[in-house]
Amino acid sequence: xxxxxxxxxxxxxxxxTGDDHYNHAARFWIKIFAIAFAVGVVTGxxxxxxxxxxxxxxxxxxxxLIGQTLAMEGVFAFFLESSFLGLLIYGENRLxxxxxWLVSLVLFAGTWLSGFFIVATDAWMQHPVAYTQGRDGLLxxxxxxxxxxxxxxxxxxxxNMLGTVVTASFVMASAGAFYLLAKKQEEYGRIFVxxxxxxxxxASVLMLFPTGDRQGVMIARFQPATLAAMEGLFETxxxxxxxxxxxxxxxxxxxxxxxxxxxxxxxxxxxxxxxKVKGLDAFDPKDQPDGIPLLYYSYHIMVGLGTLFIAVMxxxxxxxxxxxxxxSRPWLWVLMLSLPFPFIxxxxxxxxxxxxxxxxLIYGLMRTAAxxxxxxxxxxxxxxxxxFMGMYALLAMxxxxxxxxxxxxxxxxxxxxxxxxxxxxxxxxxASTPLP
Amino acid sequence: xxxxxxxxxxxxxxxxxxxDGFDLGAGILHFSVGRTxxxxxxxxxxxxxxxxxxEVWLLAGGGTLYFAFPxxxxxxxxxxxxxxxxxxxxxxxxxxxxxxxxxxxDNLWRPFFDALFMLASALLAIFYGAALGxxxxxxxxxSSGTFFLPLWTNFQTGKDAGILxxxxxxxxxxxxxxxxxxxxxxxxxxxxxxxxxxxxxxAKWAWSAIAVLTAAxxxxxxxxxxxxxxxxxxxxxxxxxxxxALAGLxxxxxxxxxxxxxxxxxxxxxxxxxxxxxxxxxxxxYVLPSxxxxxxxxxxxxxxxxxxxxxxxxxxxxxxxxxxxxxxVFIYRHFAGKVRLEEEGY
Numbered sequence: 138x139x140x141x142x143x144x145x146x147x148x149x150x151x152x153x154t155g156d157d158h159y160n161h162a163a164r165f166w167i168k169i170f171a172i173a174f175a176v177g178v179v180t181g182x183x184x185x186x187x188x189x190x191x192x193x194x195x196x197x198x199x200x201x202l203i204g205q206t207l208a209m210e211g212v213f214a215f216f217l218e219s220s221f222l223g224l225l226i227y228g229e230n231r232l233x234x235x236x237x238w239l240v241s242l243v244l245f246a247g248t249w250l251s252g253f254f255i256v257a258t259d260a261w262m263q264h265p266v267a268y269t270q271g272r273d274g275l276l277x278x279x280x281x282x283x284x285x286x287x288x289x290x291x292x293x294x295x296x297n298m299l300g301t302v303v304t305a306s307f308v309m310a311s312a313g314a315f316y317l318l319a320k321k322q323e324e325y326g327r328i329f330v331x332x333x334x335x336x337x338x339x340a341s342v343l344m345l346f347p348t349g350d351r352q353g354v355m356i357a358r359f360q361p362a363t364l365a366a367m368e369g370l371f372e373t374x375x376x377x378x379x380x381x382x383x384x385x386x387x388x389x390x391x392x393x394x395x396x397x398x399x400x401x402x403x404x405x406x407x408x409x410x411x412x413k414v415k416g417l418d419a420f421d422p423k424d425q426p427d428g429i430p431l432l433y434y435s436y437h438i439m440v441g442l443g444t445l446f447i448a449v450m451x452x453x454x455x456x457x458x459x460x461x462x463x464x465s466r467p468w469l470w471v472l473m474l475s476l477p478f479p480f481i482x483x484x485x486x487x488x489x490x491x492x493x494x495x496x497x498l499i500y501g502l503m504r505t506a507a508x509x510x511x512x513x514x515x516x517x518x519x520x521x522x523x524x525f526m527g528m529y530a531l532l533a534m535x536x537x538x539x540x541x542x543x544x545x546x547x548x549x550x551x552x553x554x555x556x557x558x559x560x561x562x563x564x565x566x567x568a569s570t571p572l573p
Numbered sequence: 574x575x576x577x578x579x580x581x582x583x584x585x586x587x588x589x590x591x592x593d594g595f596d597l598g599a600g601i602l603h604f605s606v607g608r609t610x611x612x613x614x615x616x617x618x619x620x621x622x623x624x625x626x627x628e629v630w631l632l633a634g635g636g637t638l639y640f641a642f643p644x645x646x647x648x649x650x651x652x653x654x655x656x657x658x659x660x661x662x663x664x665x666x667x668x669x670x671x672x673x674x675x676x677x678x679d680n681l682w683r684p685f686f687d688a689l690f691m692l693a694s695a696l697l698a699i700f701y702g703a704a705l706g707x708x709x710x711x712x713x714x715x716s717s718g719t720f721f722l723p724l725w726t727n728f729q730t731g732k733d734a735g736i737l738x739x740x741x742x743x744x745x746x747x748x749x750x751x752x753x754x755x756x757x758x759x760x761x762x763x764x765x766x767x768x769x770x771x772x773x774x775x776a777k778w779a780w781s782a783i784a785v786l787t788a789a790x791x792x793x794x795x796x797x798x799x800x801x802x803x804x805x806x807x808x809x810x811x812x813x814x815x816x817x818a819l820a821g822l823x824x825x826x827x828x829x830x831x832x833x834x835x836x837x838x839x840x841x842x843x844x845x846x847x848x849x850x851x852x853x854x855x856x857x858x859y860v861l862p863s864x865x866x867x868x869x870x871x872x873x874x875x876x877x878x879x880x881x882x883x884x885x886x887x888x889x890x891x892x893x894x895x896x897x898x899x900x901x902v903f904i905y906r907h908f909a910g911k912v913r914l915e916e917e918g919y
Contacts (some may be wrong), residue, residue: 172672175668175672178625178668179664179665179668180665182628182665183665185632185639189639189646189647189649189651190650190654190657193651194647196643196646196650197644199643200644200647201640201882202640204636204639204640204643204646204878205886207639207640208636208637208639208640209636209889209893211632211637212633212636212637212889212890212894213893213896215632215633216629216897216900216901219625219626219629220900220901220904221900222625223625223908224904224907227622227908271879275644277878277879277881277882278885279881281885510647510654512652512720512721513651513654513721514721521654521655521658524658528665528666532665532669539676
């Protein structure tokens with residue numbers, strides 16, 4: 138999703154400035170996008186199935202609501218994405234500049250629409266709205282717009298999409314740093330570093346404020362037990378501190394080796410230094426998240442990495458303004474090695490959202506233990522779990538293998554403006570042929 | 574309103590089988606018509622730009638089924654747990670195989686990925702047929718509307734039937750030859766010379782297999798699920814569905830013999846649509862009949878969501894699908910014409 142935006146940005150620059158190098162750069166990233174998209178599709182299909190196969194009681198109970206957003210994702214987003222990706226890959230010659238740019242815009246819209254519907258689905262599980270009890274006690278939709286305009290969705294959606302932009306722009310900057318360090322395709326390396334750094338700097342700042350901050354306020358208001366567990370706040374306190382580091386000790390119910398910022402949590406949550414924040418002691422153990430240490434670490438990893446991203450990218454931006462970034466080898470090493478961290482931060486963020494919702498499947502309405510299919514035995518789920526683990530391990534290896542190939546191969550060779558421009562067709566080498 | 578959605582879901586499933594059907598069929602015949610590397614590349618190119626778009630119909634159809642009939646979605650997806658998971662694995666393997674055979678310039682591994690692609694396509698066709706067979710035959714629902722089926726038991730259709738019994742295997746075989754011919758006709762439409770010639774020969778010979786299996790499956794269905802015959806005799810207008818299938822079947826042969834590939838392909842679409850709608854009509858008003866006690870069968874009324882949810886969804890569904898139709902037509906027109914290997918892409 139983030140890459141779709143960056144491809145659109147590259148195509149827009151190419152269209153506006155008439156500099157065809159940006160079209161070549163976009164073509165390279167479209168190939169990367171296509172590989173990621175293919176892996177995303179084949180691993181995404183099981184997720185829709187699993188609502189029915191593994192969580193049938195949940196599906197029966199809430200299908201009238203979350204089925205609605207999932208079906209909309211299929212009808213409005215999936216068709217758009219898969220159809221127009223084909224055009225984006227195959228159609229550059231036939232479509233011409235403007236139409237091909239338009240296709241990249243449509244693909245960007247499709248992926249971001251897809252993100253909206255899936256986040257709207259999860260947001261409803263975090264904060265159920267617009268429902269009423271139908272016959273047999275099953276939930277049915279009361280207000281369509283209430284479901285679409287769920288207040289939880291707005292900030293969660295923006296936060297999530299910015300996360301994808303951070304990831305994609307770090308990948309782009311990292312690839313650019315790699316080409317500059319390896320002294321090959323250096324002209325493209327500069328484009329990638331420049332585009333990646335600017336996008337990543339903007340997105341990482343917006344990630345923290347306002348989107349991350351607003352989500353924290355929502356969690357404090359609607360999921361207070363989650364907030365306490367995320368922050369490792371075992372005891373209710375007025376002027377509650379924020380823990381920067383520390384290890385939750387679940388037996389003694391305290392934080393070991395804490396490094397605290399006094400009163401910060403109260404201020405961030407309620408904008409008052411002395412405000413009272415409920416600790417875990419204020420909640421019945423059966424209403425507290427089950428995996429408190431994991432939740433605590435996920436949240437801290439997300440926030441810690443997010444802060445580092447802002448620092449790294451602000452320094453990069455400064456070096457870019459000074460015009461020194463392309464020659465500064467130590468800093469290019471930093472950019473190149475930063476590659477895995479946005480992926481870790483994103484995963485940690487989703488773990489925070491999902492572990493934080495526990496013990497609820499639908500917050501306040503259905504406990505997770507009440508959701509799974511009872512007619513499927515654990516032996517059968519273990520069988521399929523092992524199958525998926527094997528299959529996904531293989532997929533991950535193939536994915537890395539293909540990515541490595543594409544990055545090694547790189548974009549098409551740079552040419553000087555005086556040379557005749559090569560056509561937009563892909564080079565004849567098999568390795569560079571795009572995916573369907 | 575629920576009946577409207579019953580028809581719409583059936584329409585989406587038919588759309589999926591017709592569209593993904595031809596690329597599954599092309600996968601089945603991958604080796605039979607493509608004997609050399611360049612011929613196989615042509616087969617893949619015939620479905621290249623559209624096959625993953627075709628698979629989206631499965632997702633969109635599944636999503637529509639999910640919100641319109643949550644009870645059915647929950648019951649059938651968990652009850653058919655193992656075969657569904659295997660379908661997922663096959664879809665993954667098939668997708669990976671087709672990507673990799675294009676990406677690896679490697680003469681050692683290419684045939685391997687080609688074989689995976691063919692095998693996964695063939696098994697998917699059989700699984701889909703068997704799944705339809707299960708829905709027609711009925712499943713052992715309990716009073717809470719759930720069931721769980723083992724993959725196979727004694728291959729009889731009685732109360733202890735598994736996913737695979739003689740009837741569902743028969744339907745699976747019919748699906749296999751139907752989609753193989755469907756794919757052959759698509760290959761013939763998209764190619765010239767030797768490939769077109771081979772595809773036509775396969776279509777011609779496999780057509781008789783379709784005819785024989787269709788007759789066998791029809792007779793077996795009347796025996797296994799008496800409701801079908803009951804519906805056909807009660808609602809005379811329902812004959813339009815099997816008639817459509819029959820007309821498609823006959824027209825397919827006529828056009829195959831005349832060498833008019835596109836019309837033969839469209840007849841095959843009509844045949845598939847006719848067969849699927851006949852099945853859906855045959856088990857109405859059930860959405861999943863019971864093979865133990867008819868009173869336990871899941872019906873439209875017992876699995877639907879609220880009328881409000883169904884009506885409001887119609888407001889976005891109709892423009893949404895019209896939009897899909899519009900750009901699907903655009904994409905298919907964009908990639909119309911015979912496959913040329915020298916063009917960009919693979």
